[in-house]
Amino acid sequence: MTATRAGNRAASPASRDGRGVSAAVRAGWARTYAATPYRELPWFRAGPKPFVRAAVEEGRVRPPGSWLEIGCGAGSDALWLARHGFRVTGIDIAPGAVAAGRERARARGVAVRFVEADILRPPFPPEAFRYASDNGCFHTLPFRDRPAYAAGVARLLRPGGRFLLSWVAREETARIGPPHRLSVEEVARPMEPHFLLRRVEFVRRAGRRLHYEALLERRREPQPPRR
Numbered sequence: 001m002t003a004t005r006a007g008n009r010a011a012s013p014a015s016r017d018g019r020g021v022s023a024a025v026r027a028g029w030a031r032t033y034a035a036t037p038y039r040e041l042p043w044f045r046a047g048p049k050p051f052v053r054a055a056v057e058e059g060r061v062r063p064p065g066s067w068l069e070i071g072c073g074a075g076s077d078a079l080w081l082a083r084h085g086f087r088v089t090g091i092d093i094a095p096g097a098v099a100a101g102r103e104r105a106r107a108r109g110v111a112v113r114f115v116e117a118d119i120l121r122p123p124f125p126p127e128a129f130r131y132a133s134d135n136g137c138f139h140t141l142p143f144r145d146r147p148a149y150a151a152g153v154a155r156l157l158r159p160g161g162r163f164l165l166s167w168v169a170r171e172e173t174a175r176i177g178p179p180h181r182l183s184v185e186e187v188a189r190p191m192e193p194h195f196l197l198r199r200v201e202f203v204r205r206a207g208r209r210l211h212y213e214a215l216l217e218r219r220r221e222p223q224p225p226r227r
Contacts, residue, residue, distance in 0.1 A: 020121040021145075026093050033096025038074040042176060048080035049135050050205070051213040052164060056084055060199075060215055061162050065130035068156060070119050071137030075101030078112045086131070089124075091117040120148055127158045138187075139167035139178045147190040154194035157218040163195060165214045169202060172210040184212060191216060193223050 038044055047053075055061050063085030069078045072090030074097060082088045082105075090112060092098050101114040117123050119137060132153055141149055153163060170181045184200055191197070195216035203211050 020118045021093055026118075029092075029094040030096065033094045033100070038096065038100045041073075043136060044074060045076050048077045049166065051166060051203075052077050052133060052135070053080070055164055055215065056081070061131050061164070066128065068124070068129040068132040070132060070134040070153070072101055072114065073097050073136070075104055075112060075114060077133060077135065078114070079104060079108060079110050082110045082112045089113045089115060089129075091115045091119060091122070093118055120145060120152060122152060122156060124156055126155050127161075129156050130158055130161050131163070132157055132161070133164040135164075135166045138165060139180075139182055150190040150194050154218055159218055159220040161218040162198075163216040163218065165191075165216060167212055169210040169212050171202075174209060177209055182212075187212070187214070194219060 032041070039046075056063075065086055067078075067081055067086040067088045069075075069081070069088060069090040072078050072092050073094075075090050078088045078090040078101060090098075090101055092101075092114075093116065095116055098114045098116045101112065105112045105114065115123065134153075138146070138149060157163060165187070167187060168177045168181050170183045170186075172181050188197060195218060197214060198217050199215040201213050203213055
């Protein structure tokens with residue numbers, strides 16, 4: 001089985017108890033990283049994602065501040081953010097991903113905390129972070145887990161905290177990628193009760209899958225009721 005197919009298969013079963021990622025999902029992602037060197041995985045980039053770099057360089061997020069990278073993989077974004085003044089925690093459910101991140105951080109002398117954890121059951125107190133980012137976790141979750149994900153991320157962010165979210169677009173037709181590609185509406189539905197959508201952009205970049213990049217802000221006040 002290829003790494004990509006293993007990842008897609010691991011992403012599809014829903015958590016049976018509603019409290020976190022299922023054992024089958026965990027095992028699938030563990031097998032993916034055990035079977036393939038992280039540098040050969042199709043989603044690996046040696047440097048930061050362009051929209052993470054742009055958000056920092058254009059001032060949409062500003063150091064210093066605590067940052068949670070969700071689904072950190074081998075930690076390329078986390079390492080770059082730490083070098084640019086953020087206090088970064090990267091989480092992933094794959095032991096191999098966390099091990100790779102820690103190894104790379106040690107080799108570069110960069111202080112990043114990598115934690116093997118489930119974002120649906122995060123081991124952090126409320127309002128622990130000023131910033132968060134997700135470049136591949138949310139769009140793999142089953143539909144029924146997405147509201148819990150959105151509420152959980154909001155709980156971890158301080159009011160006014162900013163959240164960078166990227167997902168494979170519904171317009172992408174390639175076989176490689178998550179089994180379901182999300183429309184903007186499907187993302188906004190679970191997010192809007194907790195976040196303001198500051199910016200959403202459709203991205204068509206050479207050699208990359210069609211995707212959306214969004215900047216969200218943790219609400220300071222509850223969302224007003226429908227009128």
